[in-house]
Amino acid sequence: MVPFTSQSYFIFLLFLLTIMFNGSMCSSNSTLVPCNEKDQGALLMFKHGVIDRYNNLSSWSIKKDCCAWNGVLCSNITGRVTHLLLEDSYLAGEINLSSLLQLEFLKFLDLNNNEFEAISVDNNNYVTLYDTNLEHLDLSYNQIKGSIPDLIGQQKNLKQLNLSNNQLRGSILDLLSQQMNLEYLDLSSNHFNGLIPEQFSQNNKQLKSLDLSNNLFTGSILSTLGNLSSLRELRIGSNSFSGTISETFFSKLSHLDTLDLSNSTFEFRFHPEWIPPFQLTQLFLANTKLGPYFPSWIYTQKSLRTFDASSSRISIVDEDKFWTLIDQCSLVFMSNNSINLHLSNLTLSTGVLRLDHNNFTGDLPHISPTTIYIDLSYNSFSGSIPSDWENSQYLFYINLWSNALTGEIRQLNFSKMSALKSLNLGKNEFSGIIPSNFPKLLAMVVLRSNNFEGEIPSEIFNLPSLFHLDLAHNKLSGPMPRSTYNVTEMIAENYYGLEGMFDYDTVDSFTKGHDYDYRVNTNMKIIDLSANNLSGEIPSGLFRLIQVQSLNLSYNRFTGTIQNAIGGMKKLESLDLSNNMFYGEIPQSMSLLTFLGYLNLSCNDFNGQIPIGTQLQSFDASSYVGNSKLCGAPLGKCEQEPDFEEQNTRNEDGNDFIERKSLFLGMGVGFAVSFWCICCSFVFDQKWRHTYYRFLDRMADQLYVMIMIKLNRFRKIDVT
Template sequence: MMTIITTQIPLLLLLLLSLTTFHKCMSINDHKLVRCNEKDKETLSIFRKGINDSFGLLSTWSTEKDCCAWKGVSCDNITNRVTKLDLKLSPYFDPFRTSTGEINMCILELEFLSYLDLSDNDFDVISFTTIQHNITHASNLFYLDLSDNDLQMDNLDWLSPHSSLKYLYLSGIDLHKVTNWLQAVNTLPSLLELQLSYCNLNNFIINPSIEYLNLSSLLTLDLSVNNITSQLPNWFFNLTKDLTYLNLRDSNIHGEIPSSLLNLQNLRYLELSYNQLQGSLPDGISQLPNIQHLDLSYNKLQGSLPDGISQLPNIQHLDLNSNMLSGSNIPSTLENLSSLNYLSIGGNNFSGEISENTFSKLSNLDWLDLASSNFVFQFNLDWVPPFQLSDLLLSNTNQGPNFPSWIYTQKSLQSLDLSSSGISLVDTNKFSSLIERIPYLFLSNNSLTGDISNLTLKGDMLYLNRNNFTGGLPNISPNAGGYARDVDFSYNSFSGSIPHSWKNSKYLTTINLWNNKLSGAVLEHVSDWTQLGFLNLGENEFSGTIRFKMSQYLSVLILRANQFEGTIPTQLFNQSSLFHLDLAHNKLSGSMPKCIYNLTEMVTLTREDSFVYGTLELFTKGQEYYMEYADSIRKTIDLSANNLSGEVPSELFHLVQAQTLNLSHNNLIGKIPKTIGGMKNLESLDLSNNKLSGEIPQSMALLTFLEVLNLSCNNFDGKIPIGTQLQGFNVSSYIGNPNLCGAPLNNCTTEEENPKNATPSTDNDSIRESLYLGMGVGFAAGFWGICGSLFLIRKWRHAYFRFVDGVGDKLYVTLMVKLNSFRRNRAPANEGDSSSG
């Protein structure tokens, strides 16, 4: 019995211990459910009220009781206080599903907050109503990112309580009203990284009361793409001696580069491109021993490069592209830069020879850009460079007529640009092998010839336009590495049909085959190009109908000057992205679709004009314009020179953003709808050579941007509406309409000038003729009714003559009586006159 009790005691103790442990675990779990600090939760709730979360990205902020479990919120495991808030838009989210509304900076009242990231959203209001009064604690904030929101700030004084900040990102926020931004960041002595790009900053003003800038810890400074419009002050490079990264690109800075730049001995990255810098480089630039990236392109620098530039032993990136540097023998200053991996000196006024000696020690060179330069290239035919390049840019240089043989040795090339370099002769086998393996190939505007139809190009960007290639089109590999593929083979002499291999290239975004000799029913492939945004097949011999499923991204469709036939499909006018449509000079027939025209780009003014890569010939205002790329600023519809019939759908005139509309040389009938007056962006309107009729709508006088108008050779009538715009065109805009009048044509008649008050002339003539005819018949009937009776009835005839004789006698007697009375009255007066005489 004792043995049994003894064995049960440990079991009871173990059970009791288990229950205690379970109770503690339950207590901990209960605590986790509501462990968020109430004060922090209240602050977060106030912050949440200003956010418009229509996509439910912050749904957990209302469903979870514990604020430490809310999306983007992190708490300390011991204190349970909020330490981090990260609501940055994830790159995996739909870019349109962003948070909008107000950033209430009450969020900075969180006592233990050290990390705040609200970047890459669409917040458009920022509120500081309470922040200045409620922060009484020492700030722990070391990371703050509000960049890439649609915000504007009047000052940065609110930063001063946060002296612990090390990383500050405000790029993309409009700070043009902030005049003391330098003073504001000067209150942050711990700052390591400051990014203020795209902020519209406009000055380098320093408050005279500040003796120096206390930014000794700063390592990274990005002020790129601003509008500073001033010189770089000499003190600017005294900010800190530890700076390793400085980006002032495209900030409208002018003047010379201060010599104080040499104080930045730790500088590895210096970007000063796209400014207005003048003068020459500081003589001691070679004293920057650690620089790896140097970009001074697109300035107005002059003079020769300092001899000491070759003493930059560690430089890896040198870009002096498109300056106005002058001098000769520039290659001699580059020979000793053995660490150089990026070299860009094109677009300057350098001269002299470039030979293999220039690159003999540059074994680390990876990027070579000598584009738009005047160098004389002198390479031995058997030269093999000590480097393997990934990118080679030699456009707008004199390389020809032979293709540079040393380029065949570059097995790692990812990008080759030899556009406009005068090349006409190639080694066929080596050239074929080279262009088949390069992803980004630019050989435009040379004189290359030959048949490359047996090649399979693997590139993502293939620009072979403006050469003399013949034979069929080359094949395109469907296994290209990129997701955007541009093909431009325009202005060649390719013939035949589009290869079947193109059908499988589902990532094609741009196809330009303009002005070749291609034929066949090409449009059967279009349905497979689901990413296509630009399709230019103009000036070929393609045929078939336009019956296919189009990409939803299609923005430019040019089928001009081919043999396409059939009707225009309704689907074509439901392409929401389409802004350039050219089907002119084909054999299209039938009527235009009568449907709602959902061409959104031609109806709604988009916030930002987009553009689509692809050259095109724009036919507008009676002329042809060559455009290097298509952009949605130019919105065009050209259906001219076909066999279209029927009336013009009124829906067409709801495309109020269109600037060019050409329906000429068809068989269209009917009137011009009054709604045409709503197309106030029209600059060119051609409806000539149709069978349109009726009056020209008065609303057309509202088209104030109209520069070219052609309504000739139709059946318009009435008077041309009065308005400065319509009277400003010459006679050629209206001729060929016999019943049309008014300036600038001949003056209208009175009836034509008052058409509302006048009866149509045909009706007036008819009424007048009927009236005169009735009067004539009545007179004749009365005359012969009386005269006939007199001649045929004797009794009436005798009575008539007696009546006439009686009337005659009475008239004679009356006349004689009046005459005798007159004579008697005159006789006494005559006698009196005689006696007095």
Template sequence: MNFLSQLLRLFLFFFYAFTFQNILCNNLSHVRCNEKDRQTLQIFKEGLIDPSNNLVTWSTQQDCCDWKGVHCDNTTSRVTKLDLSQQSLQGEIKLSLLELQFLYHLDLSENFFKVISTPPIQNDVIFGSNLHYLDLYYNDISMDNLHWLSQLSSLRYLNLGFTNLRYATNGLQLLFMLPSLSDLRLRYCQLNITTSLKNVNFTSLVTLDLSGNYFTSKSLRWLFNLSSDISHLDLNQISLSGNFDLQWLSQLHSVKYLDLSGIDLHKETNWLLAMPPSLSNLYMIDCQLTNISPSLKHVNLTSLVTLDLFLNNFNSELPHWLFNLSRDLSHLGLGDSSLFGEIPSSLFNYQNLEYLDLHYNMFSGSIPLTLGNLTYLVFLSIGSNSFSGTIYEMHFSRLQNLQELDLISTRFHFSPEWIPLFQLKELHLDETNQGPQFPPWIYTQKSLSILSMSSSKLSFVVEEKFWGLIAGIDERIDISNNSISGDISNVLLKSDFILLNHNNFTGTLPHLSPEVSYVDLSHNSFIGSIPHNWKKLKHLFFISLWNNNLCGEVLEKLSWSTYLKVINLEQNEFFGTIPNNMSRYLERVILRSNKFEGSIPPQLFFLSHLIHLDLAHNNFSGSIPQITYNATEMIADNYSTPLLVGDDIDLYEKGQVYEGKVNSRRRTIDLSANKISGEIPSELFGLIRVQTLNLSYNHLTGTIPKTIGGMKNLESLDLSNNKLFGEIPENMATLFFLSYLNLSCNNFSGQIPIGTQLQSFNVSSYDGNPELCGAPLTKCSMEKNVVDTIQSIMKEDGGFGEKSLYLGMGVGFAVGFCGLFGSLLIFRKWRQKYYRLLNPMYDYLYVTYILKFNRS
């Protein structure tokens, strides 16, 4: 019994000890946020705009250590890290965050912040900051004062990429003097460094990224002061006012990573000699490099692991020096570099290659079977060449590590029973004429994230397998321009990019994952309405449903997509009105040939990025909004081309004639074939960047506003089939780029303004205006010209001005002349007195002339 009793006591002891330890650990594991830190974070949040509600956890009901992106120290309970990258946040960054005494990591990158506010912060707080890592990359911030950054003495990593530092060049020297800074990234900061920076201190710098900025060739001299330990130098896409001197690079003996992409080096023939001896990663993409000097045939870069010469202009066979590189070479990029000839089998002796890009060149002949020696190969791109041979499965028999394969526009033959050793993540087989049957071996690829097989003449698929395949692809699916048919209404597509356009799909629209961002289902035979769950497509920025048999109200559901840039619903049976809350990022709105109705909301002309508005062939009514338009991309002289995806949008101009594809710089407004009434607002012609304007086939009245003369970029104007009247403004003759004009079927009157521009159009441009005259129509009568001239002067000046004075003098002289001589003809006595007055004057002048003539 005593033994059992002691055993029981021992068991209870361990039980209580274990329980107490769990309770203690649980209590310690939940660290409560420091109250001072919580207040500082709350002040920071007050400056934020959170449209996606990503910071819903930042509430007083939750401990701030549990807030999204906040990390606390388990012992001190102080905030040490704040990571809010890619949260779609807007508003201002309040630098009160620097009052977080123990904060060492701050990441606010890839948001939409516009302002950094610097409230009064005690200098000792800034100097006492423990911040090691600061990332503000890819926001919309402008900074002209970097003084606050220069006081962060503990900073080791700083990324201000895509921050506007145009007016902060003088502050750069302060950044370079930071004693602990080892990684500085100033990518595309609009820097304009035209003078050399003096007294810069690079003693700690290891990584420097200055890509995408502007330098004079002299201003690069300060880079000679780079730390001897610098290992990463990125000058990608820098702009130079002078020639780039490569020779100073050879002095950077520690550089291992060098990116000179985008710098014009077409005059450099000895560029390999200037490369630092320790170089292991070299990127010279799009440098306009040509064939190198023959003296460099035997150059041996023994440390090189990565060499990427994509997009150059060698215009030669593979250069000989390429076969003398390090045997450790793992990355070789030669795509789109104007290389030709056959690929020698010795290229595949680099058996450590993991990345090989030879695409879009002019290589011919057959692919050597030694390709199979590259057993470590992960990426292979050999498409878009001129190979005459066929690629067989034996080329890939040993490539078990392959993950990305590009065979675009090549000929290959794989047996239906082939099961490859690899599992691909990316497969590009566009324009390979694989059809009509979908290649069976692709069904074995269970890890595909990208499948691109556009224009491959596919028509037959094993439906169950095929639907399962495309449903599992999560990044990009492109099977456009084939003849695949079937009902995919029950398929859930989760790819970010979905291109199924130009096929024969039927049934209702497929289900889409909320993460989808690009959808092109145009030119199919889909029916029905937009699925209700499409409201959840918060990341959608491009959608095209053009040329289907869809119906119902659609715009209300798409208005939930707050980042939508391109919407093309042309040629369907959609109806309803345009909501007021459409995405503010819209660049192209195409609702053509549907049954939309209601008035045109003024909010459309407040879209600062809008460049293409096509509402033609609908039932819109009311008037064109008379407001101050704020469509910046249609107004600004120095506009920037928006970042657009999906340029395959048809453009209708020159009446209703199909004209082709619209490019990313073309500005278009087409409101034709609706029921729009009222006058044309003069503000519409303030959109001076518009190149195509079509208001035809409506019920517009009034005259053409004289502000049309300011549309200097206008190339196509169609106002036909309305109820417009009055004269054609004189300044329309100054629209020198106008190549198409249709003013027919209105009530215009008066003379067509004289000038080579308006007279260059044929009669059809002016037909259906009975009171209009002048070339190229019939000549205007003299009487009509005089009356029209007087009327136009009175309309312009509100009365008789200077032109009226001259016209009155002429008329007065004519009337006086007729009155005098008419009186002489009627009254005989007046005529006799007139002759008696003139005869003595005549005799005097005659005698004087004879006397002077005889003397001479």
């Protein structure tokens, strides 16, 4: 055992004191001295320009020590403010930067993810602002407009500066030309323009992370950024930089870990045998002129975990090296290229795999149980889905749209895929019945344009988070399920909080009378059962799904009447019931569907008058054609519907008198003819006489009633 010497004891005590001191710096509730008055005044000056809608600064009162205010941390030793942490506080208004930089011991200022619109600076305070201790400044994810204040560039101790995701604009030459000793700089997603100054790399040689992406920068960056030898992360994509990138640019970047050149117009010229001095973990080259050959230097990156080369014109790869690279990555995006390879018999362990819009052929690959997302849509895969896919218990997204896949999917045990939220098997050649063992978390089901047959399983309408159901263009038959429709996402608004989950997903959809690529939106609830052989009446449960915005039941054999309950589906924007056998009157409640932008009731057997209301009359006749017994605007007028304007005109011209005279004359002639026919029968046949006695009594009563009704109607017209 090592003896505990006095020197060791001293070191141990020093260690304990260090822990205690650091702990005191992080605690604002046990300060040993009260808050400094100057700091309190500076904070109150900052608060004066803030709009605090949710009272998150309600504790900022002179009645309370400022070190106990929300978001304020002080030193227990000095009572001076060291940290101001107000991220995600829903604050708006302006940031009074001059007042905050009066906090002489402030090291950490975080106001990210608020709604600030401006930074204000008091020029009178410049003299006292030069010598501050601020090391970390984060104003990202706000709505700040204008240019970067010079005051920020004067903070010589600043190590981390994040102004990303604002609306800042203008040149940053002055900012980047100063000696700032930055280690982390993020100016991404703004409107900055102009050049990057030459002296930037000289003044910030210790810079480890630089993000200038998604701006309007121009010019060449080769001689500037290539000299930042300490860089670990470089993101300069989505700008207007120019020039050619070769191995020379990377010669000094031996520590590089993340590289983002996506959405750029650089020309790539690398020697086929070049081996980079770095090992990347993240590489983003989407929307570039990388192809047609896959760069050989990327194969040397053995630490690569995230790789995006979507839409990069790649068509030629080294098959063995390519699959080795793909398999080592956790996230791979190779969409929208022209790669033609077989994936048969491969087992991929990639967590997120997007190979859509390519020319892959053969059988689908096997996937590991750790795969969570797979998109192989718009290729030429054939065969069936491998049975081992059902073992991927973390798999939440499957997209196999537009291939040549066959077989029966009921052979898969979908209930084992407990995490599955999106299943898109549309536009293939799958057959058999639709399985009933879908997992409860399933939110999107697209089986459109296949050969599925049989009835729709009732279990589909009991998936609580389902918001998009497309079974159109199959061979489904029989009635719709009569069970209770418990699709909670289509009954209650945003019940499961699926926002953002499918933001980058697109599907082919037919809604509002058009077929188009539809960017999936979890707030858009869709049911499409069109172009099948479904029959019977529509269950009342369907009309309980009041959050549905697009309902398409066209080209089936549905019958019966449309229930008045459809008026409760007030969010409907598109309704297509055309080419069925519906009959009866159009329910008056449909005039309450005020969001309806597309309506097609054509080619049915509806009758009666189209309900009067601005909504249903706003559609043209094509929405109602093929219903011979239907009348009213925008179709022809109903016979029983009086046109008061024309009636008044006829009254003025006296035409009503002629019409009335003709009516009575016709009634008289008809009566005479009938009378003589009866008389003849009465004279020549005794049996007919007795029969006609009874008939005559009934006719007399009916004729009297009819004449009185006609006379009363004309009297009303005369009065008007």
